[in-house]
Amino acid sequence: MNALLLAAERLVGRAPQANTAPPTGVVLALRAPGLVLDAVAGTRSPDGAPMTAATHHDLASVTKIVATTTALIRLVSDRLVGLDEPVRRFVPAFAGGGKDAVTVRDLLLHRGGLWEWWPLYVAARGDRDAALRHAAGLPLRYPPGRERHYSDLGFMLLGQVVEAAAGQRLDAAVRALVTEPLGLAATRYGRPAGDEVATSARGDDVEMAMLDTGHPYPVPHRAADFGRWRRGPISGEPNDGNAHHALGGVSGHAGLFAPPADLVGFATALADHAEHDRLWRPEVVEEFFAPGPDPGQSLGFRRYELAVGAETVTLLGHPGFTGCAVGFVPGRGIALALAGCRLLAAGPPVPTDALWAAARAAAGEVLTSASNHPAPPRDPRTSTRNR
Template identity: 40%
Template sequence: MTAREDLAGPPDPADLVRTAVAEGVVPGAVLITGRGAHGPVSTAAFGTTAEGPAGRPVTADTVFDLASLTKVVATTPAVLRLADTGALRLDDPVRRHLPGFAGAGKNEVTVRHLLSHSSGLPPHRDFWQLPGGPADRLAAVLAEPLEQLPGTVVRYSDLGFILLGEIVAAVSGQPLDAAVQELVLDPLGLGDTRYLPPADRRAVIAATEAPPGGEPKQGVVHDENAESLGGVAGHAGLFGTAPDLAHYLRACWLSEDSPLSPRSRSEALTLQTAGLDGARGLGWTLPGDVWDHMSPSWPTTGAGHTGFTGTSLALDPVSGIWVVLLTNAVHYGRGARAKELRRVVHAAVALRAETAHA
């Protein structure tokens, strides 16, 4: 940083997003930032929902495919709420709730292992290419062998969260989307966040990538495994708006009136993988993990998560700062288009917070 830049202070995060859209890094984006569970927020929206004549201006109310934010907005809080009620325990063996989860070493895999990505399951498999329907693909997930002993390595795993979604369904006695609605979305008042958005809402949904020979997906989940499971899964499938996610961070993770118990919130944001090769809470990514999109400027007490489509969240329970950045970067193709944008935005938010309270 030059002396002139230092005197000017940290950049405006909204200007960074505006520039990224103007330079073609992402087609559209919504950024919301704030501090604590109450008080003012800053909202900015730029770009279009798609290239060409089908695109509409992005607004704060544009709906995005949240991709893997599903893990921390739907599945993680649903599991924690069930744990708070005693319907399950985090250290339950997975087989207690999913008897079909059988094979070498699987008796030792717990719900906590799945939440902290330390189960020993592989990161990804193309289950969508298997013949049959959703039941056949779920059977294949259950049958997938471990690659490592549970609790010995950290490997970010979609498979683990597909299983967590099935645990939520099994324990609650209802389909995953209905369980998430009852346990998470309704208690928090997240009216614009849901699985399987209706067809008449697709015009306000940011488009993602076009499959080979097809049109860009708009209102149909981008993740092929989630789509092949009927659009509802524990690892992906949720759609939502930036204001809803801002409310989620504030009401669920930063408010004393959270539907989650203080113990569950504390555990989820605390390192669960000490001594292993990754930094994970329960669901959340912590600073220093290979998938950390916040460091080096974000507080070390913070947590966050990203989604493949170009979405991300971050919060810090100590300082209270938080960021919602939703983009449809994958509309331009698969690649790390949003990676650097996330880092500079989070750095700017953190540095501006430090300056304001210096």
């Protein structure tokens, strides 16, 4: 049994963080030169349907890099967007109160000073344009350009930047700029491309609690202010409340669905970005991949350490609230994807960051073993196991 499969089975049997419940099911996919591994364990729905390598998942905030950041790499490469241009050039409603100085770069670094989160659906009532205007009109919460404050609203605005620069709605722009050129045929906004779908949660309970408790963000609304909460299993539509209830499933911060094969395919393409120089300028990609002023953050991408034998390399990627994550090592051909059902746990769910750390550790173990003991090519049929 390889370390990746062992990690998947351990994750569904025991949460990697104390006082939390394990996910009901996970898929781990690892690609590296000469290495193709997929490990599957557990179930994808409350009724016990088995998780498989073909299951489609709500990527949640992984959308921020698969869609928005990668689309911006292309638009900056084509000189249609400048990283140091003010956001108001593309989103005129985002102006005044310190906003005029906020740049595209600031938003990619989460240094725009915006609120981290806001329940746009309370006021917008399903009107996407109204929701985006409301997001642009909110006053800044922090002085811009000084500190990192991870913000969904910032990536909603970046989605509007993509729309303005590309001249089409975000889903069409991402399809033209990212998913079609990279061959990600099953990656789409708003709903999965296939019928085998992971249930992302048992309802909108998390966001209802966020409004009623004011934690972690003190917004001036309560759950009773909104009347379209989902009180049953969420499957086939975005888990994120703003993406689903306010933005029609299409946003810069969330809304994408994909199977693990597309997720790790995306990571492989970014790991081997030099092979796709017809799509982007190398110097632009390198600027997006470079460390930012805050630890663990590049332009759009999060930065992680991956131990491979005696060497530690930088893995770029991003986690998502539902239990998905993706990462890659530029120039090394290393790609890693995690897709899990953490919110179906029968207790406090383990954070995605803990699942992602366990996945990276398992990948490092597999890569270390492979580098120390090169093996002949394996039959791909033996690399996937369901449980």
